[in-house]
Amino acid sequence: MTVGAWEAFLLVLHRELCLSFRRPEQLFQPLVFFLIVTTLFPLGLSLQLSALRDIAPGVLWVAALLSSLLSLDSLFKSDADDGTLEQLALSGQGLTLIVVAKTGAHWLVTGLALVIVSPIVGTALGIPASAFAIMMLSLALGTLTLSWLGAIGAGLTIGLRRGNVLLSLIVLPLATPLLIFGAAATDRAISGTSTAGAMYFLAALCVFTCTLAPWAATAALRITLE
Amino acid sequence: MTNDFWSMGGYARYVWPCYGIAGAVLAWNLWAARRYMAAAKLRAARALAMASSEAR
Amino acid sequence: MWTWFYKLASPPYVYGVAAAFMPWLLGLAALAIGYGLVAGLGIAPPDYQQGEAFRMIYVHVPGALLSLTVYTVMAVASGIALIWRIKVGHAVAAASAPIGVSFAILALITGSLWGKPMWGTYWVWDPRLTSELILLFLYVGVMSLRSAFEDPLRGDRAAALLAVVGVVNVPIVHFSVVWWNSLHQGATIVRLGAPKMPGSMLWPLLSMWLGFMLFYGAVLCMRVQAEVLNRERQASWVREAIKS
Numbered sequence: 001m002t003v004g005a006w007e008a009f010l011l012v013l014h015r016e017l018c019l020s021f022r023r024p025e026q027l028f029q030p031l032v033f034f035l036i037v038t039t040l041f042p043l044g045l046s047l048q049l050s051a052l053r054d055i056a057p058g059v060l061w062v063a064a065l066l067s068s069l070l071s072l073d074s075l076f077k078s079d080a081d082d083g084t085l086e087q088l089a090l091s092g093q094g095l096t097l098i099v100v101a102k103t104g105a106h107w108l109v110t111g112l113a114l115v116i117v118s119p120i121v122g123t124a125l126g127i128p129a130s131a132f133a134i135m136m137l138s139l140a141l142g143t144l145t146l147s148w149l150g151a152i153g154a155g156l157t158i159g160l161r162r163g164n165v166l167l168s169l170i171v172l173p174l175a176t177p178l179l180i181f182g183a184a185a186t187d188r189a190i191s192g193t194s195t196a197g198a199m200y201f202l203a204a205l206c207v208f209t210c211t212l213a214p215w216a217a218t219a220a221l222r223i224t225l226e
Numbered sequence: 227m228t229n230d231f232w233s234m235g236g237y238a239r240y241v242w243p244c245y246g247i248a249g250a251v252l253a254w255n256l257w258a259a260r261r262y263m264a265a266a267k268l269r270a271a272r273a274l275a276m277a278s279s280e281a282r
Numbered sequence: 283m284w285t286w287f288y289k290l291a292s293p294p295y296v297y298g299v300a301a302a303f304m305p306w307l308l309g310l311a312a313l314a315i316g317y318g319l320v321a322g323l324g325i326a327p328p329d330y331q332q333g334e335a336f337r338m339i340y341v342h343v344p345g346a347l348l349s350l351t352v353y354t355v356m357a358v359a360s361g362i363a364l365i366w367r368i369k370v371g372h373a374v375a376a377a378s379a380p381i382g383v384s385f386a387i388l389a390l391i392t393g394s395l396w397g398k399p400m401w402g403t404y405w406v407w408d409p410r411l412t413s414e415l416i417l418l419f420l421y422v423g424v425m426s427l428r429s430a431f432e433d434p435l436r437g438d439r440a441a442a443l444l445a446v447v448g449v450v451n452v453p454i455v456h457f458s459v460v461w462w463n464s465l466h467q468g469a470t471i472v473r474l475g476a477p478k479m480p481g482s483m484l485w486p487l488l489s490m491w492l493g494f495m496l497f498y499g500a501v502l503c504m505r506v507q508a509e510v511l512n513r514e515r516q517a518s519w520v521r522e523a524i525k526s
Contacts, residue, residue: 231323231324235328235333235334235335236333236334237333237334237335237399240335240338240395240396240398240399241334241335241337241338243395244338244341244342244391244392244395244396245319245341247341247388247391247392247395248341248345248388248392251345251384251385251387251388252315252497254384255381255384255497255501256501256504258380259501259504259505259508260504262504262505262508263504263505263507263508265508266507266508266509266511266512267508267511267524269511269512270511270512270520270524271524274520274521274524
């Protein structure tokens with residue numbers, strides 16, 4: 001029985017989501033980390049919301065980046081450990097398809113979760129509700145881009161000792177543009193000026209990454225698996 | 227070499243360390259490359275010696 | 283016409299070529315840097331705005347340009363190695379990385395020293411310095427990834443992919459940093475960069491740049507020989523080569 005490409009994609013996506021929800025604690029960890037990190041900043045700086053509002057976009061974005069990085073390790077690792085990844089690679093369905101399904105699932109449970117939680121964190125940092133739409137949209141685009149950058153990094157660092165640290169070392173410099181554009185968009189939304197420029201650049205970055213990263217991530221997996 | 231040259235119009239403590247660092251970087255590159263090459267040759271010689279002694 | 287390209291895929295050929303070229307490159311580099319130093323420090327007149335401090339340009343700009351050039355060479359060599367499976371490409375990439383790091387550090391330190399008299403602080407988030415810092419992080423990532431693998435070939439290939447991904451990102455990072463900097467434009471009265479330069483100021487700069495490039499070529503030759511040796515230890519030509 002041969003399975004078509006679209007069915008294969010859905011099967012892998014479904015599998016990833018099932019596996020993720022089987023351990024709900026693991027889903028909450030990045031979110032809790034997100035909350036903790038954003039709490040650290042007011043504790044370290046100031047309790048005045050007006051002062052926090054100035055640095056809020058940056059703090060929000062850095063916290064989102066770090067939280068996403070935490071969960072990237074699990075993208076390929078458990079499947080690589082028990083041999084499933086090699087089976088998927090040999091399955092005859094394109095490895096790229098499988099990578100897209102896995103990364104898509106990862107974003108749905110991590111990035112999207114961050115986006116949904118962000119208004120809570122935003123309020124804690126003094127971001128006005130009027131800025132929430134842009135904040136959430138920019139986070140959605142940014143975390144999607146980051147999931148793809150992370151997929152490349154995760155593919156390269158499967159099974160390495162201290163791979164997590166190396167993964168962050170690799171991904172963070174590549175993530176600086178989306179931090180810049182995302183934080184700028186949120187900042188402008190707060191101050192009420194036009195966010196179009198920043199959002200267009202962020203969207204362009206997202207499209208660019210989503211187009212090219214699947215091939216790079218697949219190549220990375222082939223390097224580590226062969 | 228007049229005093230003007232060495233004082234660099236008052237900026238001497240920025241200009242000369244700059245050139246010093248540049249010189250140090252160039253020197254380090256040569257030194258490190260030489261050392262790396264010597265280590266590589268040593269390792270290659272050892273590997274060849276082991277291989278030929280195993281072949282005997 | 284392509285025979286020289288195919289020959290370059292052969293490790294012993296590259297070893298020999300590198301050994302032969304190195305002294306010439308080093309000699310020419312010494313000449314170019316020598317002229318650049320003499321002309322830059324002695325002959326070029328002081329700048330109208332920056333005074334004698336502008337002379338730091340003669341080491342800062344070549345260092346920065348080199349760090350970018352070396353990363354590009356590293357990425358191109360990595361791409362060639364990945365696409366055509368030519369291992370010599372990995373040798374060139376591995377050899378280039380530490381050289382590039384040293385130039386990036388040079389650019390950052392000299393940039394900082396130049397910034398102090400011009401802007402009053404040792405560090406500002408100037409777009410070029412910030413991009414240079416991120417470039418340094420990219421270098422460190424590539425080198426760390428290569429050394430993290432036990433299997434050297436796998437390490438080479440992983441680092442090569444990262445180098446290629448990084449080189450695509452370098453213009454993006456630079457653009458985003460410039461854009462970000464324009465949002466938060468502080469009171470920078472003097473640009474940390476080339477003043478409008480008459481010939482007597484420009485020629486030493488070009489000569490220093492050329493000298494640094496030739497120097498990179500010479501050190502690359504030395505390191506490539508070592509990298510090739512490390513990757514080809516069992517081959518028969520190695521026995522002859524290390525006798526020298």
